[in-house]
Amino acid sequence: MVELAEKPRGRRGRRGAQRTGEAGQNDHLRVPFISRRIPTYDILSEDSLAQIEATAERIMAEIGIEFREDPETVALFRAAGAEVAELTSDSWNLKFAPGLIRQILKTAPARFTQHARNPANTVEIGGDAMVFAPSYGSPFVMDLDKGRRYGTIEDFQNFVKLAQMSPNLHHSGGTICEPTDVAVNKRHLDMVYAHIRYSDRAFLGSITAPERAEDSIEMCRILFGADFVDENCVIMGNFNTTSPLVIDGITSRGIRAYAAAGQGSIHLPFLLGGAVAPLTMAGSLAQCLAESMVSCAITQLVRPGAPCVLASFISSMSLRSGSPTFGTPEPALASLAMGQLARRLNLPLRCAGNFSTSKLPDAQGMQQSMMSMMSAVQCGANYILHSAGFLDGLLSMSYEKFILDADLCGALHAYLKGFEVNEDTLGFDALAEGGPGEHLFSTQHTLRHYQTAYWDSAVDDHQPWETWDEQGGVDAATRANARWKAQLAAYEAPALDEGMDEALQDFITRKKAEMPDAWY
């Protein structure tokens, strides 16, 4: 291996001045979002897909979706042709004739742009575009030093900073962790501010109450200008149906708020098979499609052309305890099929992510993550929330897992780029140069491709065992622990106009002063 070690070393020395030198940067792969260059992995036949779609139509037409506490949404659907049955004074069952929802969704864009305050970080969502965003919604955070505890606004800010520093993520996400030290009715203000202040990427706004959705959008009007916001998507809300087959008023009113402002929304059924959905994948998919399609349709009734994202979060359960399980094979298959269904509907898709039930950033954590995340990228999902940090069945956001996942996201940049087949990459001349038995270290072909041929990990150890052992013999989680601390220590906030910052802070101060703290 002497030759191997020497040739590249010479080149590294020469290029050192041009590169940051920091591991894991992969400048040749840097993009504001990924444009997938490999085909999707399509596992279901046309016939199977048609059967799932037909069952989704039957669910919408024969069982219906229940709406609660939002007569305005019910009125919109009634006007569009839905069959409405009043269940109580504030709940309704809505049935949709076959094809009705699909027809309503025809005005939804197949691909749209979400603007970031730094235009270089603006992302596209749909088609062959893919966007990685941090995990979302954990009440707890954990790291190897302090273990598991409730998340705080400081943790939240830390994760926004770590995401901003990662060349492998594209979006700042939303509720990266719950900042439980801030009142529930005020924390959305601090979260949106953190995304704006500590990141210059696109992000998600609040969905926990319609007025919090409005606040989130209003802060974007301060940042981007009201006219720009009216004409462009600058924020999105991530909404959950109440499975099976219910959309509550908080959700539908929030969806209407985003759509009315021309902003994006994601429509996610969280389907735990056997609990809130059939536990067979075909049934989970039909239900997921029905729920997400109806939820998406709200946006088009409010404002035709408003961006909306079909979504899927199909999970399994332990046969022993009944607990939800993540990163298992059956939901990975369902994700692949969901990609096919979304393309047939011509809507962008949010799907899967780096899911795990492990309580540590260990072998289980990354094995499960990989099984889930590979399905996300192979199915052609366009917006992949939960791309970094997910542990403990989504109950905890892990600092170390965030680093490991973000590194994996880097590998996926190389994976999704595929490889070219042409005279240069076929390398016949390089092989012919030396012929049988001759190494290729010093061929022009090797020297020309050396810096960009392979993805460069920031945390994996590729050293000989002896070197690794001499350096302490630490595992990947321990390296990730050192890395997030080093990253936070090196973090520099992106520039933000002072006047803008003051205006945002004034808005927050005023809003907070308007209401007493509430913890629900």
Next chain:
Amino acid sequence: MVELAEKPRGRRGRRGAQRTGEAGQNDHLRVPFISRRIPTYDILSEDSLAQIEATAERIMAEIGIEFREDPETVALFRAAGAEVAELTSDSWNLKFAPGLIRQILKTAPARFTQHARNPANTVEIGGDAMVFAPSYGSPFVMDLDKGRRYGTIEDFQNFVKLAQMSPNLHHSGGTICEPTDVAVNKRHLDMVYAHIRYSDRAFLGSITAPERAEDSIEMCRILFGADFVDENCVIMGNFNTTSPLVIDGITSRGIRAYAAAGQGSIHLPFLLGGAVAPLTMAGSLAQCLAESMVSCAITQLVRPGAPCVLASFISSMSLRSGSPTFGTPEPALASLAMGQLARRLNLPLRCAGNFSTSKLPDAQGMQQSMMSMMSAVQCGANYILHSAGFLDGLLSMSYEKFILDADLCGALHAYLKGFEVNEDTLGFDALAEGGPGEHLFSTQHTLRHYQTAYWDSAVDDHQPWETWDEQGGVDAATRANARWKAQLAAYEAPALDEGMDEALQDFITRKKAEMPDAWY
């Protein structure tokens, strides 16, 4: 979650008598080998594949393959039409006109059977059949208690036992680790005996010298009877080319020994891009195809119809140290393409495995493994060596990684089975039964599918954090450590006829007495 916990518990109690109760058994998924039910993941276009094939033909026709120290193989190729140039008194460059090797390979079977001494464990190799075998060839072994040390025959036997006990592996493999406490010229006898004595699955024989290959086959004649061996494949040899573009005499003579006996052989170029192959994937693939095709062709010249397996082990290197890297994205893509090339050639394929450069059964270990192993199963590889135990860039066989990998192989059984779409699995009636807002825990559909809907891991932890924490808060590697010890403690050897055992031992005793120990 009360309902969820209660319903299944009742069912588990009722079924307890019928099941082992042991986690990870997945009786509904048990098979002697996998029949892949999902499509392969095809990433290259017909045009790109044709370009790679054309380059492979150019390599064979214009650069040629160098053979060393085996005039008989050279004579066979000369008779078949190869253009032979003598380089030295014992080395030759052979060039093959475009299409010649492909023509010779037409007699090779697309799919064949390898018999196990227990007929229930007989495997098929080729087509949609997939066989998982343990890792192969590490000089070191490691576990969490004793760290890394040279492998011994006891370690070797332990891994044979662990493989035999796993419902997720199908084949006993070959040199699971090097038994360095046995003389090099004798260890093949102890290894083959261990596979026969401690397992009743199919296995690989020795390839380190032609006479050791003959010994391996002779032991099979004792076990299966000489007539049966002449008519059936009962053992295979795993051969490496000497890349780039060399096949040495030890290798070609070993290949001839297996082929002459009608036994199987695997033909593997180990291509480290930039060192012994072009570092662009297209070039690595063309070279891999050329080397493996020529190596396979030897078998058909010796005995047309002898089983042979195309193989691929394309790896990357660290941009920093020049060290080989495993489980990275570029080789995963190459594996997917290799599956396409093998199908066009109509030959079985060995490809990828649970590769990693990690020195521990940690997050890196399983992330890299997953990226590599997913490519193996998605490309439709038929024989997947290195399915369990691979760490340290193949230098170490890990007891804990073996357990984690075997568990992952279980998940892949569920994955490769895909899922059915039919009236039952679409579950419309189950959803309609309760309607919106009603859980599905107690529907007939849920109860009917509950036991088989989801894969059941033997090592993953899906418990609530609190329970996991109370039980010691251990990581996956620690659970795997406990599991391999428990497995070995519970191991029972499969029955072996005493007369047969004696005959095998007599053979070994006689062979060992015939020669002094040699350590090369």
